[in-house]
Amino acid sequence: MKPFDIVFLLLSLVLTAGSAWAALAPTNAPLRLEVQTDGGLYTYPLDTDQEIKAVGPLGTTLVHVEGRAVHVEVSPCANKVCLAMGTIRQGGQWLACLPNHVFIRISGGSAEASIDAGVF
Amino acid sequence: MPGSSKKMAQARLPLVAFFGALSLFFATLEYLFPTPPWFRLGLANLPILLALDFFTFPELLLLLLLKVIGQGIVNGTLASQAFLLSSSGSLASFVVMYMAFRLIPRGWISLIGLSLAGSMASNTVQVGLSMVLIFGPASGIIAPWFLGLGTLSGLGIGWGAETLKRYSRWLRRVKLGQSS
Numbered sequence: 001m002k003p004f005d006i007v008f009l010l011l012s013l014v015l016t017a018g019s020a021w022a023a024l025a026p027t028n029a030p031l032r033l034e035v036q037t038d039g040g041l042y043t044y045p046l047d048t049d050q051e052i053k054a055v056g057p058l059g060t061t062l063v064h065v066e067g068r069a070v071h072v073e074v075s076p077c078a079n080k081v082c083l084a085m086g087t088i089r090q091g092g093q094w095l096a097c098l099p100n101h102v103f104i105r106i107s108g109g110s111a112e113a114s115i116d117a118g119v120f
Numbered sequence: 121m122p123g124s125s126k127k128m129a130q131a132r133l134p135l136v137a138f139f140g141a142l143s144l145f146f147a148t149l150e151y152l153f154p155t156p157p158w159f160r161l162g163l164a165n166l167p168i169l170l171a172l173d174f175f176t177f178p179e180l181l182l183l184l185l186l187k188v189i190g191q192g193i194v195n196g197t198l199a200s201q202a203f204l205l206s207s208s209g210s211l212a213s214f215v216v217m218y219m220a221f222r223l224i225p226r227g228w229i230s231l232i233g234l235s236l237a238g239s240m241a242s243n244t245v246q247v248g249l250s251m252v253l254i255f256g257p258a259s260g261i262i263a264p265w266f267l268g269l270g271t272l273s274g275l276g277i278g279w280g281a282e283t284l285k286r287y288s289r290w291l292r293r294v295k296l297g298q299s300s
Contacts, residue, residue, distance in 0.1 A: 001230070001232060001233075002228055002229050002230045002232075002233060003228050003229070004220070004224050004228045004229035004233045005229060005230055005232045005233035005236070005278075006233075007233070008220075008229075008234075008236040008237045008240065009232075009233075009236055009271070009275070011236075011237075012236050012239070012240045012267065012270070012271040012274065013271060015240060015244065016267040016268040016271055017264075019247075019260070019263035019264045019267055020263075020264035020268070022260070022263075023260055023261045023263055024261075034258055036255070036256045036257070036258035036259070038256075040256075041256065041257070041258060079157065092261075094261045094262075096158075096262070098157070098158055098255070101254070101255055101256075103255060103256070103259055103261070105258060105261050
């Protein structure tokens with residue numbers, strides 16, 4: 001490894017750590033469910049059981065919230081990765097349906113919750 | 121002599137096309153590796169890294185164009201938003217790699233550093249664009265995965281390219297053919 005190889009490696013690591021800190025920074029805010037669609041960013045309480053309809057270019061992605069756990073119930077996309085991602089419960093965890101432009105994440109939560117998010 | 125340099129440029133064109141074909145081949149090879157659907161290893165970058173040494177700037181641009189279009193065809197994303205992301209990423213990565221290659225003295229950086237710089241540029245631009253233009257700010261949650269995996273793949277591809285550069289007799293012959 002030459003000097004600038006190490007410089008770029010360190011820069012990459014700093015950038016990764018910085019973005020991880022920005023994205024998963026533990027806060028003491030209460031857990032909230034954020035659903036981002038082409039129509040905007042919507043926020044929901046995590047402790048209310050409900051079905052959320054997220055409308056994207058392919059159709060409606062049905063997000064199921066029950067007992068503080070969230071999963072994608074129905075999706076109009078072809079590959080169904082969002083369904084395969086399973087259930088999320090803790091701050092920092094996320095689900096995404098890229099084809100339908102739907103991002104679902106739980107924001108807030110404590111430090112130990114954000115460690116769990118790293119296990120995906 | 122402009123005449124002979126033009127002849128030489130024409131003689132090198134098949135080599136540019138061959139490197140473009142190599143990029144396409146590597147883009148196909150990526151399917152062997154299980155990665156998340158939103159992440160690409162960037163194996164198609166390997167021929168560009170190797171070519172920095174002996175292609176001129178216009179030839180490199182042509183190679184980049186071949187790589188971007190070839191990749192779009194192989195991945196089936198040519199007509200989608202993903203193509204906007206991946207082509208901007210490829211362009212950013214190329215600009216950064218080319219500048220680092222020109223500005224930093226040879227003994228101070230290897231293909232590993234160039235590959236890492238390119239990977240970082242590509243992934244930062246793609247995350248930025250996806251947050252600003254396509255998926256909205258919430259997609260920033262993917263950034264650490266993108267950048268972290270990108271660091272690993274950048275390291276691996278740089279190491280592979282550096283090893284090839286050091287030991288490949290074929291590359292040495294190609295280079296000798298260029299200078300004679």
